[in-house]
Amino acid sequence: MASIRELHHQLVKKECSAVELTQDYLKRVETLEPKLHSFLCVTADRALEQAKQVDAKLAAGEEVGPLAGIPIGIKDNLCTQGIPTTCASKILQNFVPPYESTVTAKLAAAGAVMVGKTNMDEFAMGSSTESSAFQLTANPWDVERVPGGSSGGSAAAVAAGECVVALGSDTGGSIRQPASFCGVVGMKPTYGLVSRYGLVAFASSLDQIGPFGRSVEDIAVLLETIAGHDPKDSTSLKVNIPNYASLLKPNLLKKQKLRIGIIKETFGEGLDPVVGQAVMAAVDELKKLGAKVKEISCPKFRYGLPTYYIIAPSEASANLARYDGVKYGFRTEEAESLMDMYTKTRAQGFGAEVKRRIMIGTYTLSAGYYDAYYLKAQKVRTLIKQDFERAFSEVDVLVCPTSPITAFKAGEKTNDPLSMYLTDLMTIPVNLAGLPALSLPCGFDDQGLPIGLQMIGNVLQEDVLLQAAYAYEQATDWHERQPEIGE
């Protein structure tokens, strides 16, 4: 499957047109969707229209950027003007935003071609995309298994070649964990690097939009396009965005004397030994490439999960209060009074996992419990941040497994929320600290399922992170393997 660089070359050399490329991908989507169900909505008309515009520019001899004409998938929690944005929830089934999210506007301006809106866990709450109110997305490596979540549709679509790259959102691992399960590269940038304007909020202090691709270079191109300050998002950072892709050069690790830390606490109970071995082998490879490796202790790491499951639901309980049947979205038809409309609309419109988290969050913010839960969780969040700060005074990049396990079977964990939550054990602390991290393929288990290596960088060190990941990727061929479904 071709990379952005290759496709860009073909387009510029007129070896194929953007419309032809788009048609190829749309055909592939048509073929694969009955098995995969990655997309909630395929936007063929809009895609072809965007491709035509790129062709017109190319025909006029205008210079186009690397993403021009590149087919891309967009997670369905990113608002797209005139196109339904459902968050895979019944409550937003008929919601068509009258405005465009900042990231999709930037992509459109860069000439990227949106293939469709990808499936996800309802409101991004989940780790398997099974909480979608509409469909189950299959893992392209084994259609019996989940693609991970919550950005499972984007990960599966990229892995199966339904699009070249995709956008997801990551609140506790929702990009990295599905990237790991689907054998692609996925990155959660530093909190504030990418504007959240138009991203339907789950947990505002943790949510961050990020790229999926089949190579480090592809996500670097996507990241540099979507990153940057946005006056519409008060939490977006005022920083200069480097040209990430241009920083990816061979033999960097040796030159940089990159210091890598292995997070000791992630190699404990609950870790699939095959995953552990693959990650350690990856560490050896990094050593060979010139990195200095040491073990690092992050003792508060394990408090990430309980802390997250207070802060995220607390914010979610407020963020999701607006879905009340008054202004837009689903409204029950059986209401007798205002209170009745509220309760029935929300009871019928939200799925079980969303309701569970709204209840948890409502509880943790209640008078009398606030100090014991929310406030304490915020304090622990600070301690976790400090753990990372200490670690980054010693090393440049931290590594650990992205997920303690590989993709599990659909239905396996749906009745056991706690075991589902545990799959995000290693990604969650990163969101709490607002740090950048990515997952990239580092092996396969005995069933042929991809294993992901998580690399975590210091604040705004996306460049360092991408360079380290690139060096590893160039030295290995995991990323070249493709699921049979795409053959």
Next chain:
Amino acid sequence: MTTATPAKTKYEAIIGLETHCQLSTETKIFSDSSTQFGSDPNTNIDPVCMGLPGTLPVLNEKVLEYAVKAGLALNCTIAPYSKFDRKQYFYPDLPKNYQISQYDLPIAEHGWLEIELTDDKGKPLVDENGKALTKRIGITRLHMEEDAGKLVHAGSERLSGSTHSLVDYNRAGVPLVEIVSEPDMRSGQEAAEYAQELRRIMRYLGVSDGNMQEGSLRCDVNISIRPVGAEKFGTKVEIKNMNSFSAIQKAIDYEIERQIAAVETGERIVQETRLWDEATQRTISMRTKEGSSDYRYFPEPDLGPIEVTQEQLSHWKAELPELPAAKRHRYENELGLSPYDARVLTDDRTVAEYFEKAVTAGASAKPAANWIMGDISAYLNNEKLGISDIPLTPENLAEMITLIEDKTISNKIAKDILPDLLTKGGSPKAIVEKKGLIQVSDPKVIEAAIDKVIAAYPDELEKYRGGKTKLLGFFVGQVMKETGGKADPKLTNQLLQSKLNG
């Protein structure tokens, strides 16, 4: 209701006010829709103030400036670091079902404002030296927040019988400051005075129009009574729905009597919210408060902390105008005006500034005050004009007053030319000269006129000399007629009396 007058002196009322004041910014607090009042429903809206999924608030910097200025004017401490919080409750007029407000770190705290104590007619009470009696009312806090939309109940005149409700979100996201007072007031009058002073300050600052009819200024009252001398507060009752200062005063006075009567008859006061009913002039129970509501406040993650630097603060402080209380003091102490005059003149900043300009241009303070509060203000009321709308400049007014003082014209002449000045403007001196209205102060000329008048009215003269001295006015009138109204009235009086008395 029984009359509680004898019991009245046994109790004192403890009153605090919570005031919501809309800030007069062009756009909303977190988005760029207009704040225009009276537009068609749901025309001043946008995705952000409607709380559409994925939208984010961005603080309008004018709101912070206005809130800080209001805080400074109320003698508050401005927090160098404060933040926004989410206050959560479900109601259809609240698009996100949470209100972005400030909870534990408000922008301003610990202030006060000074009110004048007044009598029943709103006249300032004075001490033995004639100075206004004042009282400081503590300000607990001032914070910023967004307003909600408005429900319109349809299908019936009243909420209770309505079949459905319509929501207008034009007001959603209009910036507010909520100002909470200490429970320092003891009567309806003090509370009404506090609210008026608050509005005066907001208007002086230009941060709010304070229009109560349009809801830009909304006051909720908290009130309890306790036996005089007692430490413990009584049960607090909240009163809402007063849309004038007099309604605030009447609602409180009614409520004090109601509570005293209840206590006197052994009834328990319940903690509740009551509405002032303008039609029946009573407070009526709206809902009983069972415990405190749980708004599940938590810090707003979509907005960063608010930091006001020392530099920014000094800049805004320097921009504050002289405030009404300071003006009142200055008018009394430096210009020698009565507390009443000072109060009337400073009520409106434009009037005060007009007055000050006239004084700067050479008018004596007292006559300037009299002209502005008398003829000019009567004209403005009649024509529904503001003082800055009329062609008569403060400089021209000063010129006119000077003409009176140096006896170039009489007060009467001044009154005669005033309508022209008010409608067309121009220099009073030029008008007086052009129309030949300069006062006649030459005793010989006046005496000649007197002689002529006396000769013309022998009967009246006889009656006058026979003791009917009231006829003096008649003679003055005739002399004025004779001189075309130009005779110096004081001198005329003098000369006429001596001639009549022969």
